[in-house]
Amino acid sequence: MERFTGEDGGAATTELRVLRRDEWDTWYGSLIRAFGGVAEAPERLALYRELTQVDRSIGVWEGAEPVGSAGAFGFRMTVPGGAEVPAAGVTMVGVAATHRRRGVLTSMMRRQLDDVRSWGEPLAVLTASEPAIYGRFGYAAATFEVNAEIDTDRVRLSVPAGTDDVRVRYTAPEEALDACEAVYARLVPGRPGMLARRPGWERMGVLDPPVEREGASPLQCVLARRDGAVTGYARFRVRPGWNDAGPAGTVELKALAGLDPASEAALWRFLLGVDLTSKLAVRGRPVDEAWQHQVSDLRRCRPSLRDALYVRLVDVGAALAARTYRAPVDVVFEVEDAFCPWNAGRWRLSGDPKGASCERTTDAADLALSVRELGAAYLGGVSLASLGAAGRVRAVRPGALAAASVGFGSDVAPWLPHGF
Structure with a gap:
C-alpha cells in the first residue's frame, strides 16, 4: 500500500494498493465506467473475473471508491528464435474522468513496472485504446x-x-x-x-x-x-x-x-x-x-x-539476450529510459541466429536510442533503419545502424493473435 498527494500538495486522500478478490466487482465496474459505461455480457464478465490475477492487479482508491485500475496477466510470448519469454500483459487500465491529470495513471504505471521487474519478467506488453498515452511510459507499437x-x-x-x-x-x-x-x-x-x-x-x-x-x-x-x-x-x-x-x-x-x-x-x-x-x-x-x-x-x-501490440522492455539486458538475431550483431547501444532508469546507459549486444548476450559496458556507443525504439524493433516487425530515418535512432558509428537493423529483423511478421 502507498499513498500519494495531489498536484496541489495537499493532504493525500487516495491510496494505491493491490486488489482484493472481494473488491473485483467494484474495481472492474470502475473500469467499465471509464470506458463509457456500457455493461459487458454476463458470460464475458464472469470469464474475466475468473482470469484476473488478483495479486498482479492494482487500483487507486479514494475512500471506498476505486478511481483507477490496472492489471497484468502473466503471459509467455514468442520472440524471434522461438523462445517463449515471460511478459506482463498489461490490461484493464482506466482512470475515472473525475480524477484525470492528478497523477493517478502515472502512479499506477510506476508501481506496475516496478512490480514487473521484481517478478523477473523482462517485457511488458499491451494493446492501447489511446496509443499517445503509453509512449511516455516507454511502450511502442511493435506489431501490426x-x-x-x-x-x-x-x-x-x-x-x-x-x-x-x-x-x-x-x-x-x-x-x-x-x-x-x-x-x-x-x-x-x-x-x-x-x-x-x-x-x-x-x-x-x-x-x-x-x-x-x-x-x-x-x-x-x-x-x-x-x-x-x-x-x-x-x-x-x-x-x-x-x-x-x-x-x-x-x-x-x-x-x-x-x-x-x-x-x-x-x-x-x-x-x-x-x-x-x-x-x-x-x-x-x-x-x-x-x-x-x-x-x-x-x-x-x-x-x-x-497498430496492435505495444512492447516495453523492462529489463533491457535480459530482453535482448532472450531472442536470437537473423544475422550476426555486435553493437553497443546508448539507451535512454527516464521512466525506468535502471535500463539507462550502455549495453553491448552480441548475437546471431543461435543465441545472444547483452551486458553492461563502458565501451563507446555505436547507436543511441530510447527504450521505445528498442521495444518497437524487438519482435522484428519494425526496422531500426526506418526508426533511424525518422530521427529516432542516432548512428554514432558509421554502418552500425544497417547491420543492427538486419540482425533485428524477422523472417515472419510478428502478430498478436488475440487481445487481452
Missing part, C-alpha cells in the same frame, strides 16, 4: 495487423498444390476446442508476438453471448483435415443480408489457423464461398498472410493496417 472487407462476388482465390486434399467440415465450436487448441499450440513457436495460452484463455475464443451477436448467427466453426488429422480451423459468424439483387450476407471471421499453406488456403476458400454471402469481413490478421497474394484483386479486399 491487417483488416479487410473482401468482395467475395468478385474476388477469387488461387490456391497452392495440395489444397484439394484438405477436407473442411462443420463442427460445434465447443466440441472442437481441444483440436483447435492443439493447432494453435503448434503455431505459437513459429511467429513472434504469439502468446502461449494460459489455462482458461482457450474459452475466450468460443465465448458467444447472444447479446454480442447483434443480428449475426451464433458462432460457427469448421475444421480442416488431411488424412484424418486436424490441420486447421476457422471460427466465424454469418450476418444475413439482402438487397434488390439478392443475398448480400457477410461472413465475419473471428479466428483462423492452419498448420500448412494448403490447409490455410482450404479454409480461406471455404470462407469466400459461403452461400448467400457477398462479403468476408476480416479483422486482426498477420500483415504477411498468404491470402493477400492469392486473391485475384487485392484492391477489392480493401486492406487496411492498424
Whole structure:
C-alpha cells in the first residue's frame, strides 16, 4: 500500500494498493465506467473475473471508491528464435474522468513496472485504446495487423498444390476446442508476438453471448483435415443480408489457423464461398498472410493496417539476450529510459541466429536510442533503419545502424493473435 498527494500538495486522500478478490466487482465496474459505461455480457464478465490475477492487479482508491485500475496477466510470448519469454500483459487500465491529470495513471504505471521487474519478467506488453498515452511510459507499437472487407462476388482465390486434399467440415465450436487448441499450440513457436495460452484463455475464443451477436448467427466453426488429422480451423459468424439483387450476407471471421499453406488456403476458400454471402469481413490478421497474394484483386479486399501490440522492455539486458538475431550483431547501444532508469546507459549486444548476450559496458556507443525504439524493433516487425530515418535512432558509428537493423529483423511478421 502507498499513498500519494495531489498536484496541489495537499493532504493525500487516495491510496494505491493491490486488489482484493472481494473488491473485483467494484474495481472492474470502475473500469467499465471509464470506458463509457456500457455493461459487458454476463458470460464475458464472469470469464474475466475468473482470469484476473488478483495479486498482479492494482487500483487507486479514494475512500471506498476505486478511481483507477490496472492489471497484468502473466503471459509467455514468442520472440524471434522461438523462445517463449515471460511478459506482463498489461490490461484493464482506466482512470475515472473525475480524477484525470492528478497523477493517478502515472502512479499506477510506476508501481506496475516496478512490480514487473521484481517478478523477473523482462517485457511488458499491451494493446492501447489511446496509443499517445503509453509512449511516455516507454511502450511502442511493435506489431501490426491487417483488416479487410473482401468482395467475395468478385474476388477469387488461387490456391497452392495440395489444397484439394484438405477436407473442411462443420463442427460445434465447443466440441472442437481441444483440436483447435492443439493447432494453435503448434503455431505459437513459429511467429513472434504469439502468446502461449494460459489455462482458461482457450474459452475466450468460443465465448458467444447472444447479446454480442447483434443480428449475426451464433458462432460457427469448421475444421480442416488431411488424412484424418486436424490441420486447421476457422471460427466465424454469418450476418444475413439482402438487397434488390439478392443475398448480400457477410461472413465475419473471428479466428483462423492452419498448420500448412494448403490447409490455410482450404479454409480461406471455404470462407469466400459461403452461400448467400457477398462479403468476408476480416479483422486482426498477420500483415504477411498468404491470402493477400492469392486473391485475384487485392484492391477489392480493401486492406487496411492498424497498430496492435505495444512492447516495453523492462529489463533491457535480459530482453535482448532472450531472442536470437537473423544475422550476426555486435553493437553497443546508448539507451535512454527516464521512466525506468535502471535500463539507462550502455549495453553491448552480441548475437546471431543461435543465441545472444547483452551486458553492461563502458565501451563507446555505436547507436543511441530510447527504450521505445528498442521495444518497437524487438519482435522484428519494425526496422531500426526506418526508426533511424525518422530521427529516432542516432548512428554514432558509421554502418552500425544497417547491420543492427538486419540482425533485428524477422523472417515472419510478428502478430498478436488475440487481445487481452
